[in-house]
Amino acid sequence: MNDGPVLILGAGSDIGRALAHRFAMDGRAIQLAARQPDTLEADRSDIEIRHRISVTLHSYDALATDALEAFVDGLPEPPAIAVSVVGFMGDQAESQIDLGAAARVIRSNFEGPAAIFAILANRMEARGGGALVGVSSVAGDRGRASNYVYGAAKAGFSAFLSGLRNRLARTGVHVMTVKPGFVRTRMTEGMDLPPRLTAEPEEVADRVVRALTKNRNVVYVKPIWRLVMTIICAIPEQVFKKTSI
Secondary structure, X not given: OOOOOEEEEOOOOHHHHHHHHHHHHOOOOEEEEEOOHHHHHHHHHHHHHHHOOOEEEEXXXXXXXXXXXXXXXXXXXXXXEEEEOOOOOOOHHHHHHOHHHHHHHHHHHHHHHHHHHHHHHHHHHHHOOEEEEEEOOHHHOOOOOOOHHHHXXXXXXXXXXXXXXXXXXXXXXXXEEEEOOEEOOHHHXXXXXXXXXXXXXXXXXXXXXXXXXXXXXXXXXXXXXXXXHHHHHHOOHHHHOOOOO
């Protein structure tokens, strides 16, 4: 993998900011992409001063799929690594009765991230190297009554990453899937999260960088989540329907 810049898609999120700082610690130039890049000016300055690397800001809307090619063309330098942390949990109750709300959840967590990775994958394949890191979710491992629209979108993104990884296995382009589990961010603010299963954004970022250096394929930020989801996935459907998991 070359020493080119790291593109953070969804850089306004807590995990996005933590990733930017973590990659910058290693001396990598950073490209911060978000719908409102002007709001990231303080982060840009902070990262540049603290880590003495170049940081650029870019306007990026994951749902504006017609504009994604132009977005990639407009980057000052092709990224060596691209990380998508774009996500939108939405409200399950609302998604059950409002197809528009459900579509927004699905497009935000699957269509948008998959579309930009499809473009970047082709560019990286042509160059003969690069890495794509998709932040998916344990919610995609098995559908649950409380969040199956969000989970279905994440399941689709995980399957997309798996197939893309298989396709690019012999091209020098690595694709990694990250399943953070619970993360203490603004999106989960107010939720009663179990401490043992909950990571901080900085922990996610450090795990991503370390796993990427080892070319890991699928990463559970807290390893206990792999066991938890293995157990949940093994529960027979007839039994699962009677649970409140």
